[in-house]
Amino acid sequence: MSNPIEATWLSAIEQRLPKTLEVDPDLDLRLVCGTDQAGQPMFCSISSLKPAIPELSDAVDVTRTQRSIDGHWVLLLTLKAPRFTDVFVQLCAHIVDRVSETSSEAQGLAAFIASVEEWRTLLRAPASQRLSLEAARGLFGELWVGFSNLVPDCSIRHVMDAWRGPFQSDQDFQFPGGPLIEVKTVHSHARRIQISSENQLNRLPDERLFVCVVAADDAMTETPGALTIPALLDRTDRLLQDAGVAQSELVKRLAELRFDRTDDVYADMHFLPTGVRYLEVAESFPRIEPSMLPAGVNRVSYSLDLADLAPFECDYSQLGLPTAELKVSSNES
Structure with a gap:
């Protein structure tokens, strides 16, 4: 994710203003970041292909919808816990980096899902972490x-x-x-x-x-x-x-x-x-x-x-x- 886009996104998050930003128009998979009507941080992909729905955590709402305007699919990540804003932004930046290395929409979607899975696996706390x-x-x-x-x-x-x-x-x-x-x-x-x-x-x-x-x-x-x-x-x-x-x-x-x-x-x-x-x-x-x-x-x-x-x-x-x-x-x- 380019620094100007990230800086603008963080400013919108801080002000809790509804805003959407195209990450990079040159990517084969469209990526959009911003804030929703409630001012919550959001990040999504827009594709002609139907994406899988990845698992993440209770802190992030993951939804998949199909737009009536053109039939394209939206895979939307919305942060529900403001205290994890910095981590959420880093996750999205990682997704952008992975998608930018691909050369097709299908590869981009696969990289998107793989990135989420990598972070979920990394941050998942083992059940035995806390002693009974x-x-x-x-x-x-x-x-x-x-x-x-x-x-x-x-x-x-x-x-x-x-x-x-x-x-x-x-x-x-x-x-x-x-x-x-x-x-x-x-x-x-x-x-x-x-x-x-x-x-x-x-x-x-x-x-x-x-x-x-x-x-x-x-x-x-x-x-x-x-x-x-x-x-x-x-x-x-x-x-x-x-x-x-x-x-x-x-x-x-x-x-x-x-x-x-x-x-x-x-x-x-x-x-x-x-x-x-x-x-x-x-x-x-x-x-x-x-x-x-x-x-x-x-x-x-x-x-x-x-x-x-x-x-x-x-x-x-x-x-x-x-x-x-x-x-x-x-x-x-």
């Missing part, structure tokens, strides 16, 4: 245990390296030569915990494995002691900075979880931690292990009643956490 309430509660529990309970008794450098939950490890924290810790975050009135696979409570003979059950209830903003995930992340940032540990390790884990800490929904999601229990997965601990399953059976999930796990409860001091700082290699100094 229960997934957020789980992340809250991991952060609260790791960076509010294990630290400072265990160095934050050790804890960050051991935090493997975001990478789909069998246990949330795996300390080399130390304990394995699986965190389960539930409501304070929960009577059971969910085990996601036969590997989650599986350990080698020389390993010590613990289940940490965190009680964290939904809370109002003003509830004393209530915290949010962003607040825990801010605290973790400060701990990492004070210890001279690269914050890129935290960023890497949040990226694996596809967690956007700037999303306002998490700032309004408060949890009140009310208690924590440590359970040692001893030999007699009730669980399903891989060796118990017939060939071809895997990814078995099951629940455990907390009342039946009381005999395995232990103190925090029995975890056997490493306390010495990891040695800093010469290329990190």
Whole structure:
């Protein structure tokens, strides 16, 4: 799209004046931009061929009509959400660039539809982008245990390296030569915990494995002691900075979880931690292990009643956490 046309179009949008502008009369596919009678930004193609109707988003109304005056078809994009004006104009400029590379009306229409599809695919947010309430509660529990309970008794450098939950490890924290810790975050009135696979409570003979059950209830903003995930992340940032540990390790884990800490929904999601229990997965601990399953059976999930796990409860001091700082290699100094 030429700069003079784009500048005139933006001026019409700003003034909310009805106006139409031919983008480039030399194109094989006619393209028109402007504003409709309500002052909304619009962009359309006019062709003798019947175009397909592309999908875009709820912010843009897509319509196809046939003109009675000459039988030509109009494919019209109308922006309904003013806050996306800049993005809409960029989309239309992209369409113009693609159409200008074609040499027939049919090719131009194909380029128009392809351009819209490219943008729709690019900007479509994955359904798993935002964590569910229960997934957020789980992340809250991991952060609260790791960076509010294990630290400072265990160095934050050790804890960050051991935090493997975001990478789909069998246990949330795996300390080399130390304990394995699986965190389960539930409501304070929960009577059971969910085990996601036969590997989650599986350990080698020389390993010590613990289940940490965190009680964290939904809370109002003003509830004393209530915290949010962003607040825990801010605290973790400060701990990492004070210890001279690269914050890129935290960023890497949040990226694996596809967690956007700037999303306002998490700032309004408060949890009140009310208690924590440590359970040692001893030999007699009730669980399903891989060796118990017939060939071809895997990814078995099951629940455990907390009342039946009381005999395995232990103190925090029995975890056997490493306390010495990891040695800093010469290329990190």
